[in-house]
Amino acid sequence: MWANYMEAFRLVFAPDVVIAIILSSIYGLVVGSLPGLSATMATALLVPVTFYLSPIAANATIIAASAMAIFSGDIPGALLRIPGTPASAAYTDEAYAMTRKGQAEMALGAGVWFSALGGIAGTISLMALAPPLAEIALSFSTFEYFWLAFLGLMCATLVARSSPVKAIAAMLLGLLVSCVGMENPGGVPRFTFGIADLLGGIEPIPALVGVFAVSEVMRAMLTPDPPPMPKRKFGSIMAGQLHLTKKYWWPMTRGNIVGIIIGVLPGAGADMAAWVSYAMSKKFSKEPEKFGTGHVEGLVEAGASNNASLASGWVPALLFGVPGDTITAIAIGVLYMKGLNPGPTLFTEKASSMYALYIIFIIANIIMIPLGIIMIRLASRILRAPRSGIMPIIVLCCAVGSFATGNSLFAVLTVAAFGVIGYVMEANGYPVAAMVLGIVMGTMVEQSFVTSLIKSDGSIVPFFERPVSAVLAALTIGALAWPVLYWIWRKFLLRPAHA
Amino acid sequence: MKLSDRVTGTFLVGLGLVTAYAGHKLPPVPGQQIGPEVFPVVTGLCIALCGALIAFGIGAKFEEEAEADLAAHGGENIAVVERGPLYKLRVLIPPGLLVFYVLVVDRIGFIPTAAIVAFLAATALGARLKLAAGVAILAPIGIHLIFYKLLRVPLPDGFLPMPWR
Amino acid sequence: MTKITRRSFATTAAAAAASLKLGPAFAQENYPNRPIQMICPWGAGGGTDATCRIVSALLEKEFGQPVNVVNRTGGSGVVGHAAIAGATPDGYTLGIITVEIAMMHWAGLTELTPKNYTPLALMNEDPPGIQVSSTSPYKTVKELADAIKASPPGKFKASGTGQGGIWHLALVGWMQAMGLPPNQVAWVPSNGAAPAMQDLAAGGLDLTTCSVPEARAMIDAGKSRCLAVMSPTRTKLYPDVPTLKEAMNIPYTTGAWRGFAAPKGLPAPIANKLTATLKKIYDSKEYAEFMGARGFGTVWNDANGYASFMDTADKQMGDAMKAAGIAKT
Structure with a gap:
């Protein structure tokens, strides 16, 4: 084993690998921070480059770029209220509220610090627990996925800072959007109105860019320039993070664990991990009323969670070739291409290469801290730039970024339409983040629900019969029933005591 | 709204x-x-x-x-200035600019279209001519460089192909 | 920096001038003298994308001109396929077209058929395998087939792709070849082969009929067994697995294929040059190694061969889709 680790270190510290890690990290940071470009796209665009690299260097670029992109999606979210990736959408409002309170450095510092710690926790789980974690992944059939997706959707009510009914309505609108297209269990065109571009459905990225970025520019058209932020030096980014780590030790650990478990399950990735963790953080916080007003606790847990899920997402990919999310789907292709075929033999015959991948994960998460600080410092300059100079650039980024998702101008029209939808929703108290959750999760909810029913010939018994499924069902029903019971208890049982 | x-x-x-x-x-x-x-x-x-x-x-x-x-918890409120009913239609400028982009970009190319979009957006937000012109000239070139060269997004050339294609 | 910029600007200007002033004959003679766009109708990271990118990289080496892969996704392949067919047939927009071009028009999703293209070369085909979970009682395809025949329709559940997708049709074709109704095994639509293989291992399905490379990792992990392949010959990946003909004397074969094509009306000299260059790439060590590493099957058919291959495939798919009740036309 030690010989393998020595060999692994030799592989990682080869000059080409080191250069690949640094360059792809910078690349990931830049791409992730541009509105409309996701971590998946950053990774996909690296594939042609990996043709020319050694096996370890090729995988190093994917690992480093995806980790950086997930973190740097937080930057435009915190500074401009425009999340860079769907994973950041859950807590964008929170981070932006902190910026408006003059705490941008704390919000972004927490982002980079807890992302790095989460990434390292995820890597350790990958190193120590890959086989048992993989068994969890394989115990999930569509019945379990249905409950999981259902639990995920319920986060909408917790995350949003508005009437829960409106949050649910916004989430359902998101599900409705996900109905469009022919990627449904029937494989027939649905709600496409005869438009070929709609056959593939509405991609989450243009919708996300529309409801957040375009609607933000639309609001700017009506409001006068906000009072300039108090002129002051952008403070230290890392100061206070150790204090936060101590204070929020348990939420952070919980975020890591949730992230690792959700990451391992194929199909549920960093996006869902961030949502669930942010919602859990609010649910179990001692000060839930502060959430949404610029409170760092939720950022700690969600940031720790989404980067942890990134590492554990590699477990099913490495063991069974089943992608944990879209990023590992691309990584599997690269693994095959480079002769590192996924499977248990990878852990025995190619052990030194495997250890090298672990080391790269750790290194990528460590250098995320200095590179992230530089990126935050550069990006924070836009806080001082005049709004009329920044907003036009955002409009252009929206157009080009959404065009790039499928190289089709139709996506730009989607962005414009969702800008209007987002603006109207926001003005009337419907949280747009909940709609994004619905769009991201919609396909999984429907797919798991309908295929489960097909498999059980229409019976709902198997939803409660399988052991893991039964536990998840109990959790879901409990979470659903709890607020209702609490309300009844307060209204009918507590009232007489007062009277 | x-x-x-x-x-x-x-x-x-x-x-x-x-x-x-x-x-x-x-x-x-x-x-x-x-x-x-x-x-x-x-x-x-x-x-x-x-x-x-x-x-x-x-x-x-x-x-x-x-x-x-x-x-x-100290969230600040920005007062909305009330003006005439037509003033409200200004919100439609950003989506309108995106539609404009879709309609003309394949005909006249990315750089001219982006310049027009950026200039109009900046002016609508109250930028002075110098700032609006600066944004309209520099932003399209910078975005073209990043997206076309680094990310290989096929932006149409139109009248003004960039030297780095 | 300025130097490079100026030089490349000069090249662009010269190329533009050349294509403006000189006639088409000259343009064909000098093909290619500017970058080529290669359209891929499927997303980055998938098998079609990988095939498209390796061939593009090798084309770039042969031609000395950039070959840029553009993923025109959306519409479940309709958008990208339409973009290839609708481009100017000047040899500067090419694309990779997949088995779906022989299926989508039957389902009434598009008017496009294989006839809307100038075929250049067929370079890859992967047959479906018949996979069961490693805990399944069926050791051979014959045992599985007998159990399916003996059970009521719909008791067995299979998956591998969406409703009406290529692997669904493979299952329907196999059932028909055995003289069974197309819905003897119920199809559970899935979002691609990977989730189906995972559900197979999780115990949610009885069998999958996805392609062998897609099933490979689960088979290698010991979670699944491949019982037979629906191809004329055994695959290089698993030489021990029999073909359907060997195991049950059923001559049914099908597969998912990928080939390169240009818009209809491409001038013959350019088409010939492209086919010749693609042949050179097909014979290259790099292509063989790449496809071998991914476990993708390689086949070669030149322009004419590819055209007649697509005609046969079109008819086969149409029959299977009509049988499954998916065809609209």
Whole structure:
């Protein structure tokens, strides 16, 4: 084993690998921070480059770029209220509220610090627990996925800072959007109105860019320039993070664990991990009323969670070739291409290469801290730039970024339409983040629900019969029933005591 | 665009019912007892239910509490200046610019289109001529460099191909 | 920096001038003298994308001109396929077209058929395998087939792709070849082969009929067994697995294929040059190694061979889709 680790270190510290890690990290940071470009796209665009690299260097670029992109999606979210990736959408409002309170450095510092710690926790789980974690992944059939997706959707009510009914309505609108297209269990065109571009459905990225970025520019058209932020030096980014780590030790650990478990399950990735963790953080916080007003606790847990899920997402990919999310789907292709075929033999015959991948994960998460600080410092300059100079650039980024998702101008029209939808929703108290959750999760909810029913010939018994499924069902029903019971208890049982 | 809950709720009821009806009309898939119609019908009915709850003002109390919390924790409010009814139509400028982009970019190329979009957006936001012109010239070139060269996005050349293609 | 910029600007200007002033004959003679766009109708990271990118990289080496892969996704392949067919047939927009071009028009999703293209070369085909979970009682395809025949329709559940997708049709074709109704095994639509293989291992399905490379990792992990392949010969990946003909004397074969094509009306000299260059790439060590590493099957058919291959495939798919009740036309 030690010989393998020595060999692994030799592989990682080869000059080409080191250069690949640094360059792809910078690349990931830049791409992730541009509105409309996701971590998946950053990774996909690296594939042609990996043709020319050694096996370890090729995988190093994917690992480093995806980790950086997930973190740097937080930057435009915190500074401009425009999340860079769907994973950041859950807590964008929170981070932006902190910026408006003059705490941008704390919000972004927490982002980079807890992302790095989460990434390292995820890597350790990958190193120590890959086989048992993989068994969890394989115990999930569509019945379990249905409950999981259902639990995920319920986060909408917790995350949003508005009437829960409106949050649910916004989430359902998101599900409705996900109905469009022919990627449904029937494989027939649905709600496409005869438009070929709609056959593939509405991609989450243009919708996300529309409801957040375009609607933000639309609001700017009506409001006068906000009072300039108090002129002051952008403070230290890392100061206070150790204090936060101590204070929020348990939420952070919980975020890591949730992230690792959700990451391992194929199909549920960093996006869902961030949502669930942010919602859990609010649910179990001692000060839930502060959430949404610029409170760092939720950022700690969600940031720790989404980067942890990134590492554990590699477990099913490495063991069974089943992608944990879209990023590992691309990584599997690269693994095959480079002769590192996924499977248990990878852990025995190619052990030194495997250890090298672990080391790269750790290194990528460590250098995320200095590179992230530089990126935050550069990006924070836009806080001082005049709004009329920044907003036009955002409009252009929206157009080009959404065009790039499928190289089709139709996506730009989607962005414009969702800008209007987002603006109207926001003005009337419907949280747009909940709609994004619905769009991201919609396909999984429907797919798991309908295929489960097909498999059980229409019976709902198997939803409660399988052991893991039964536990998840109990959790879901409990979470659903709890607020209702609490309300009844307060209204009918507590009232007489007062009277 | 602030509408009353009664209006948005009623709209959702309508939308939900239309969705459920349209979903119900979808043809069944041969060989499957559960087809593509189930999910839209369920979603549509749930939307209609939520819309009805909103229209009757259920859950509005939470919203007031949330607003109060937000105010108590020092979220700043930017006063909206009231002007004529036409002033409100300015919100349509950003989506309008995106539609403009889609219509002309293939004809005149990325750089000229982006320059026009950036210039109009900057001016609409009250930028002085010098800033608007600066943004209109530099931003398209910078974005072209990043997206075309680094990310290989095929932006149309049009009249002004960039030297780095 | 300025130097490079100026030089490349000069090249662009010269190329533009050349294509403006000189006639088409000259343009064909000098083909290619500017970058080529290669359209891929599927997303980055998938098998079609990988095939498209390796061939593009090798084309770039042969031609000395950039070959840029553009993923025109959306519409479940309709959008990208339409973009290839609708481009100017000047040899500067090419694309990879997949088995779906022989299926989508039957389902009424598009008017496009294989006839809307100038075929250049067929370079890859992967047959479906019949996979069961490693805990399944069926050790051979014959045992599985007998159990399917003996059970009521719909008791066995299979998956591998969406409703009406290529692997669904493979299952329907196999059932028909055995003289069974197309819905003897119920099809559970899935979002691609990977989730189906996972569900197979999780115990939610009885069999999958996805392609062998897609099933490979689960088979290698010992979670699944491949019982037979629906191809004329055994695959290089698993030489021990029999073909359907060997195991049950059923001559049914099918597969998912990928080939390169240009818009209809491409001038013959350019088409010939492209086919010749693609042949050179097909014979290259790099292509063989790449496809071998991914476990993708390689086949070669030149322009004419590819055209008649697509005609046969079009008819086969149409028959299977009509049988499954998916075809609209």
